[in-house]
Amino acid sequence: MFEKVLVANRGEIAVRVMRACAELGVDTVAVYSDADKHGGHVRYADEAYNVGPARAADSYLDEEAILDAARAAGADAIHPGYGFLAENADFAARVEDADGITWIGPTSEAMKRLGEKTAARRVMDAADVPIVPGTTEPVTEASEVTVFGEEHGYPIAIKAEGGGGGRGMKVVESADEVDDRLASAKREGEAYFSNDSVYLERYLETPRHVEVQIVADEAGNVVHLGERDCSLQRRHQKVIEEGPSPALSDELRERIGEAARRGVAAADYTNAGTVEFLVEEDVDRDPAEPLGPETNFYFLEVNTRIQVEHTVTEALTGIDIVKEQLRVAAGEALSVSQDDVELRGHAIEFRINAENAAKEFQPANEGRLETYDPPGGIGVRVDDALRQGDALVTDYDSMIAKLIVWGADREECLARSKRALAEYELDGVVTIVPFHRMMLDDDRFVAGTHTTKYLDEELDPDRMTEAQERWGTEATADDGDDEAVTERAFTVEVNGKRFEVELEERGAPAIPTGAGGSSGRQRPPQAVGDDGSDGGAGGSDVDVAEGGEAVEAEMQGTILSVDVASGDEVSAGDVVCVLEAMKMENDVVAERGGTVASVHVAEGDSVDMGDVLVVLE
Structure with a gap:
């Protein structure tokens, strides 16, 4: 068995893996971004290493930074959890090639075979596993989609080779939609998986x-x-x-x-x-x-x-x-x-996400867990990393925890789930707990006859609004970072080994430095975001001329594309940029016409709700 495992992830899954390691007598190493320096997985691990700023591409997705942390810690294995680098066959190969470090997962070759969807379809077809009618080779031209539609009918699913969870998938209802949907699927594939290859399937x-x-x-x-x-x-x-x-x-x-x-x-x-x-x-x-x-x-x-x-x-x-x-x-x-x-028996998992189901599952952009008291009792398990008093980190996915309920049969499991969700006390953060409580009285879900389209196409949205009003919580603004922050660096020695230690003090004056040197690194008094920046891309302190309009982000996310430049003329309803949030592309449109005075974001930027993206005059 391994001596020390680095977990290349964050949040509840990192803690989950660390708990398994602890039971096997294996030491654990956490990695964290600037936004996660107070994260629960950092507290749980035996060691922790900073791997970069808040932006995932510069931290959790930085392959070299992860490997450097493993080497510095003397880890002999890396577990990727899920998300981030977990299905990156190239990273798995780099770990396999690293001296003295083992990849905890399938081989990179197996990941390549099954990670590319068309290759996986060929493998399964050869093994006599039924596959949805579709292509086994990548599709590049709109005409190929049209021909497929004429043969198999509409709707058609265009899917990114490296996609999953709906990301990189576009549904084509008619031939008129082929060009736009194909371009969108290829764009998502390139943005998220560095692979714009797509294939087709009959949409069930x-x-x-x-x-x-x-x-x-x-x-x-x-x-x-x-x-x-x-x-x-x-x-x-x-x-x-x-x-x-x-x-x-x-x-x-x-x-x-x-x-x-x-x-x-x-x-x-x-x-x-x-x-x-x-x-x-x-x-x-x-x-x-x-x-x-x-x-x-x-x-x-x-x-x-x-x-x-x-x-x-x-x-x-x-x-x-x-x-x-x-x-x-x-x-x-x-x-x-x-x-x-x-x-x-029977088991159900409820994803406890920081989202407002009554507002189309909009992710929260702020909050602090003023109260956090998860349920317990027989048949109840909670996987989490946050604790009462923790601020919500909105730079990544919206999951706070997972509630898992077991019963001797489905009837008991549903009843126990009602009890557990009613016990779950969370204040200061908007969650989908009200939605879960509502679903336990939903006829289709209780009967077990729902399909993957039930929520999007059939469920009455007014019911979600009523549930939120009945059981919902409100977000508490996190003002803790408005104080002056002083960082002090020390060198300490433990059992002959030297460590660099950084401490933060909030609300205290900065330590003066003399000509002879510095007693610590200082950060000037200013509002500091969770990612260590002073506002991030876009920001909200943008001057708008009288009569002009600031087009703002309606949710936290990542800019996939910017479709306008300074001086461009736009009409009401024109797309100015595309924002990814919760694995979905969202067109950001101008509410009225005008001339683009300035553009405040670029492709790949992370933005928060309210950040100014484009200014019109």
Whole structure:
């Protein structure tokens, strides 16, 4: 087993991995950006290293900085968690090539085979795993999309080769939309995955999202740990996950599980992963009659990493999947065989996101956990990293925690979930807890007949507004960084080893420095953001001439493209830039016409709600 593992991630998943390491007697190393210097994963780790500024591209996605931290700490393995570099085959290869450092995950070659969606489709097709009708080679021209539509009909899904979770996917309803949707999918693919290659699939009208957790070792043992149903989604992003699926018969469950094992074995895959499928739902079926073995299901993709919802499978099987990852990466065999796997009861995971469901799940742009009292009791697990008093970090995803509830059957699990969510006390941050409480009384969800389109196309939005008004909390402005901040650097020695230590003092005068040198690094009194900057890209202190208009960001996100320049003439409704937030492209438009006086952002900039993007005159 390893001596020391660096976790190349943040938040609750970093703490989750560190807990597994602690139980195996393995020391842990955290990495953190400037925005996360007070993060829960930093507090939990045995050591922690700063890897850069708040912007993910300059910290958590900086491959060299991560490797430098591992070398400095003397780590002999890197666990990527999920997100960031977790599915980056090139980074995995760099770790594999690094002297004395092991990659905790599938091999880089296996990641390449299954990470590119067209290649994965070819592998699964050869292994007799059903695939959605589509292309097995990348598509480059709009005419190819049109020809596919004429043959298979509309709608069509255009998907980025490296995409996932809805990012890089565009749905084409008719031939008139082909040009715009193709360009958008290619743009997202390039922005997020440095790969603008896309492929096509027939877009299923009534799908369920069912995925199978697998683990595999280097001896060729492949075990599936049952399925999870992730059909409750908004904009292709999972919100509630459960297992086993309430829609599958035992016969269909077995067919899907064996297809997953067969496909993974054919891909020469090791470590943990998830094989995702789309299952055609019969929306008119009796909820008491599950989908039979004749039901169509299709391979969607393989996630070559641990997933957010792995906790559901752990609750059902009692198997610690992260420990299995560590054992396999250390060259050990799986601790379980297929015959050992037994699913007990029912489990549901609720993503506790800092979002307002009543405002189209808009992510919060501020907040501090004035009260944080998670639920407990039998069958209740909470994975988190934040604690009461912590400020919300909005530079990354919106997840605060995950609530996992287990019951002897689905009925008990739903009842226990109601109790646990009612106990969950959070003040100072807007969350989707009210949405979760509402869904536990939703007829379609309780019946288990919902599809991936239910939230976006069928649920009455007024119900979310009512739930927010009944159970919602308000954000508390985080004014803690308005004080003067003095940083003091010291060198200390422990057991013969020297360490550089930095301390912060807020509200104190800066330490004067004489000609003989400095007693500490100082930061002048000013408003300092969570990322250590004085306002970030865009900012809000921008002069607007009388009669002019400032086009501001309506949410925190990243600028994907800037479509205007100083001097351009724009009309009301024209797109001035494209903002990515919560894995979705959002067109930022001018409310009225005018001339572009100034542009305050560039492609790749991170912006906060209220930041000025463009000024019109």
